[in-house]
Amino acid sequence: MSLDTTLLLVQMAFRNLFAARLKTLIVGSIVFAGALLVVLGTSLLESVNDGMNRSIVDSLAGNIQVYAAASKDKLEIFGNMAGFPDLAPVPDFPKVRDRLLSLPNVKAVVPMGINGAVVGSGNVLDNALERLRASVRSARRRPTPAIHAEITARKALVRRMAELLEKDLEAAASISSDKAEDAIMLANVHRATQPAFWSDFDADPYAKLEYLENKVAPNAAEADMLFVSYIGCDLEAFRKSFDRLEITDGTFVPAGKRGFLFAKFTYEEMFKVKIARRLDRIKEARETGGRRIATDPELKRFITDNLSQTHEILYQLDPLSAATVERALQRDLKEPGLRLEALLAKLLAVDDANFAERYRIFYADVVPAIDLYKVRIGDDLTIKAVTRSGYPQSVVVKVYGAFQFRGLEKSALAGSMSLIDLVSFNELSGFPTAASRAEIAGMQRAAGAKAVTREAAEAELFGGNGGVSPSGETPRVASTQLIVPDRLGGAAARRMASAFTPADLDRASVLNAAIILKDPRKMARTMREIRALSDREKLGLKVISWQTAAGLLGQFVLLMRIVLYVAVGIIFLVALIVLSNAFVMATLERVRDIGTLRAVGARREFIFAMIVVEAAVVGIIFGGAGAVAGGALVQVLGHYGIPATSDVMFFFFSGPRLRPFVRPVSVVLAAVLVLVINALSAGYPAWLAARVTPRQAMGAEE
């Protein structure tokens, strides 16, 4: 078809469409909406995908994860409903690492293991005892009346805590099955509540303190356990590879030391005093979310909760510090007559007008007197995990600090995993460590045991002949001495040497490894290379992308994509039907014109093209306008950002605001879809039109 003919067709299409303006407008607006939705939807989706990509790739997963093919479960770094996956250690990790690093696109390989465990959230009783001990110590050195007053106040706090603990334990005992043990626990705690216990405290304070620390406080520890997910890794390698990591509190774990680093988000969310945390969240919601207490039910609920939980703070205050806080609050709230409880209630009954001021007063007057976090930086943390073979294991590690990833401060996803050194992780998972190997070797020596091969076992056991023992009795093997670690773990958790050697680290079992790429765009290719490498050198690796490694979370984007595409599909199905119908109608209305064209010598192709061009004009104009409008909308959204108004949105936006931008893929997709829809919708009417006979031009009047 010549250019002139095409131009004529386009002109005819425009004129025909203009002649049926209303219909064109209706049909066009559907195409417009479809194109807009495609551009907007895919842009948002890709932005969320990018955000999640950043959250996951830059914080934990790297671009690719490898783990042992022999593993029972699939690797899911964020765990799943059933907990964390059961993975076999990667065989000979140092070799695997060296081989992986030989690939051109591999920047770093970070050995890790991922698990979750219960941690004793440290307990306020322990902390109170620590302070009491400090006072007692300084009273020994330089007794002053002030110190004695402090001791009295701190004793009073400990006693009150013991009383509260006793009540808790009584309540717990009523639903417990282990009556005998409960009775012992209760008796221990009960003693610490009696006047007799305290009346002669000063006679031998250290003995009393020891009793309180060993017999009373551990019972309280059980009361407040928190579940923490952590990555066991070569901390140094992790820090180098995930370079957005920054320390917010404390310090990084020194090289070669065992240690624990809290993810800042987890630390704030789970370990901070709840009242303080809620105040922080109100502040954040007001400042970045633009929300108001007066109109926001969630913020109102925070305030109600704070008001009903002031004991969380009161419980921590001994009489002396209580008096200090009371004075400060009386001054700052200008309520000289009110007592502490009433002052706290007033302080926490915030509204939009006074929030900023109250927030400041809380942090200035109350916080210095309390432990703001249940576990303080520098504390020892008791982690209780279930090992791979199913027995509970405890490890005590020092908390060196808290960290976050730059740019992902608000991402719950990136902030969900704390860090622990790989050696402690091995210990927690029940893998043999250097220490336990030495212990076993020592036991073997002591017992005179030696390594025996399977083939030689019978001979070794029964003597050279390997026959049935002459007496005909079944030889009795000495009852197996199972080495069962302390059942409860907690109280007697082994405090391992606080340092380890590079050799220990190399020997440590590695469950999975994050691979960071020089060029993430070549991920698929590098994955193929790693698989080939693993096959060739029998490394026994399974290779998965970060999306797969993220498990359900990684699938989330896929799910959203499906939802979006279904929505787009429905819109376009509707568009298809409406468009097709409109063009069929247009064809029927123009039968005489078409017949005339055929009579004067237009071929069927010409007629077919006439309808298709008309549909294409609708598609290009309205689809183009829709795509441009969608793009503009995305630009506007990108400029202002879509605020994340809930935790869930924070999570998917990987930050306080989602700033979407238009990607070529969105535009291409919109264009392709519009064209396909046009082709499909115009196809039938065009076919119909091409079948109009010239005789139909002679038309109606006959």
Place this chain on the structure above:
Amino acid sequence: MNPIVSVHGLTKEYRLGNVTVPALRNVELDLQPGEFLAVAGPSGSGKTTLLNMIGCVDAPTAGTVEVDGQETTKLAERALTDLRLHKIGFIFQSFNLIGVLSVFQNVELPLLLQRVGPAAERRRRVCDLLDRVGIGVHAGQRPNELSGGQRQRVAIARALVTGPKLVLADEPTANLDSVNGQMILDLMKNLNKQEGTTFFFSTHDARVMANAEAVLRLADGAIVDRVAPADAGLPPAK
């Protein structure tokens, strides 16, 4: 000289449900180049059907139609289309101009379909013809801005722009008043004289027949006779 159209044993039947309605019965007809011939007969006598058969717009039930030496019943649809494009011009009772195209574009259309180029060449031919049918000043207008007579003149220009050997016109004046009708006939006659184009048109109007060189009289699908226009009103000679 070979006839431009040669029809032998042409029969056309339409099926209406179970009933077969004969529209043409065993028609024999030759049209000579340059003839200006009318076909007359009452409604339903088969005038339009005969024109459709000759114009390759419809296929006969039996018999053959030769147009310019080509046996049309043996041609494929596409070849028939090309035959219409190159050899035949159509003038319709209701003008059948394309409403969304200008007068100029309506006339230019067959040239575009014939891939006549360049645009200047087309423009020259279209404008020339529009001037000759006296409608040059309306070239930029849409058909609905014109009167019936003007529209039919545009249709004539469209039929003749490709220089066809044969123009078929089905009741070209039926929708026009007598003055305009006569004007159209005069125009057709002039072009017939100047170009030597064969005109074959149907009518049932005696005044229209009077312009023809001869009138074929059709009744019940069969040609009754061929008479001089003056005798068209007489009863057929048995």
